[in-house]
Amino acid sequence: MRNRTLLLALSLFALLWSSNARLSAAERPNLIFLLTDDQRFDALGCMGNSVIKTPNIDKLAAEGVAFDNAFATTAICATSRASYLTGQYARRHGVVDFSTVLTPEAFQQTFPALLRAAGYRTAFIGKWGVGNNLPADQYDYWKGFAGQGQYFVDGQPHMTQRLENQTLEFLDMCQADQPFCLQVSFKAAHCQDGPGWQFRHAPKYTDYYTEDRVTPAETANEEGYASLPPQLQGGESRVRWERRFDGDEMLQKNVKDYYRLLTGVDDFVGAMVAKLQEKKLADNTVIVYTSDHGFFLGEHGLSGKWLMYEPSIRIPMIIYDPRLPQSLRGPHLDEMVLNIDVAPTLLDFAGVKAPAVMQGRSLKPLVEGNQDKPWRTEFLYEHLFPHPTIPQSEGVRTKDWKYVDYEKTEPKLEQLFDLKNDPHETTNLVGDPKYADKLNEFRAKLDRMRTELK
Known part of the structure; x- marks a missing residue:
């Protein structure tokens, strides 16, 4: 009887494996998901920014696919990060504040849990951002932290360098015979909340951009702020503007510091790709690069995000697949893509069927040039976070x-x-x-x- 029960269990496991892992081990690529914080869509050289220097990320775009119309369905970090994990709108996954966590049942329907169940070795490094209940036991390698974290901690390198060190450590442990899914979740380019130095980059970037001039946005002035509806004036967005962009001198310094943080991320990408090449993993590793949402750099006299204006909701989105033929490398696609598309995309690359609860769509057919169904022409934006001065x-x-x-x-x-x-x-x-x-x-x-x- 015990043997028959064991045989039945093994048969069920084989059935589930065959339906959820449709690719052979040799066909399953490694997956790296890089998620920056507060990086607006145009804060990359490959997206037309003539000041910022991001050569390593630009190379991913030149050899992969960049999406020019990528959006966050919600512009607040905890909610957007939950949407990345679940492939769901906020009204479905229910994380609309900083204390709510995904239930154990909901987490089992996220892309890292599904990939782990399909045989992937999973790793998380950096800012978790979805409540303070850290799911360390749900990953094979865990270096996540709760809250915002600090760029500088006594006796330690800058945070972006710490994340780089942990990433290289993880990649050193990877082998070609087991695919991995690595998530790296940056604090950069988020400010250090509160008064004082806002965008705390590593000292090595201090001299970057000193000779450049940032051109303020057309609405980054008092006229732009005065034209806002009264309901959107004042509040947290204006308080943070006063700390960062009140006057040209302050705007120049803080936008350049913001760029310096992102150049640090770019150096991270260069070191990570070099390690993949050293380990002979580069030819079978798909990299997805994006951000949790955008960021106001003074537009409409505001700072922060939250509101549904373009600087707040548009994000970078790059997918690099080294297996793409040369003819499919380097395009900038116009399709409207969303943060909720990342989870089904990663599953699709792994040959794992996305659960019906996911609301996004895989971007893999667009990347591979074989999308044969009509693409979306509209999406829902939600900002359901309760706050006394952010509507x-x-x-x-x-x-x-x-x-x-x-x-x-x-x-x-x-x-x-x-x-x-x-x-x-x-x-x-x-x-x-x-x-x-x-x-x-x-x-x-x-x-x-x-x-x-x-």
């Missing part, structure tokens, strides 16, 4: 339009922007009779998405 909001972004609903403000605020003709989002068309039908169309879209995507 909650939801909205819909399409290719040319954006609608935002601040349901709990007094009075209630709505915004409608024609992005094609108003890319800086300065003219709110709500209240203009010519756009009444368009406004009602987007109100209906949002109501439908609120229901369907939960």
Whole structure:
């Protein structure tokens, strides 16, 4: 009887393995997921920024695929990180603050848990960011930490260097006969919260960008701030602007410090790729590079993120697959891709079926040039985090339009922007009779998405 039970269990395991791990061991690539913090979409050389120096990341884009229209479905770190793990919108995974954690059942449906179950060796290094209950026992290699962490700790290297050291240590332990999935979650380019030095880069970058001049955004001025609706003035976004971007001298220093932190990340990428080459793992390792959300560098007289303006929600997204033929390397794709797409993408590269609870779509067909189904043309934005001076909001972004609903403000605020003709989002068309039908169309879209995507 015991033997029959054992045989049945082995048969069930084999069935699950065959359905969830569709690729042979030799076909399964290693996976590296690099997640920066607060990195806006244009803070890379390959995304058109002529000041910042990011040659190693730019090389990933030149030899891989870059997405020019990538977005976070929510611009706050804990919620977005949960969306990366689960492939779900916030209203489904339920992490809308800094204390909520994924339940054990929910974690088993995340990409690291599913990859581990499919035979991948999993590792997490850096800022966990989804509550303070750290899932160290759910990974084979764990160097994660709770909270924001500190860039400088007495007697230790700068945080980005510490993450690099841990990454190289992990890669030194990897072997070609077992695929791995490595997540590295940076603090950079997040500020050190509170007053004082905001973007605390390593001393080696102090002289970077000293001869450059950063051109402020068109709305990074008092006129841009004064034109904001009263419901969006004041509050945390303005407090943080006063610490970082109040006047040209402060703006120049802090934007350059922000860039210096990201150049540190770029050096990390160079060291990581060199280690992959040394270990003869480079030819079978897929790298995904992105950020949890964007960041205001003074636009509209603001700092931080949270709001549904473009600098806050647009992110970099690069996928590097060394197995791609030369003809598929280097494009910048226009498809609208989201943070919730990363989990099903990583699973797809591994040959593991994404669970039905995931709401994102795999980007692998786009990378490989064989997407044969219509791609999304709109998405839902959610900022459900409760805060006394940051209004909650939801909205819909399409290719040319954006609608935002601040349901709990007094009075209630709505915004409608024609992005094609108003890319800086300065003219709110709500209240203009010519756009009444368009406004009602987007109100209906949002109501439908609120229901369907939960």
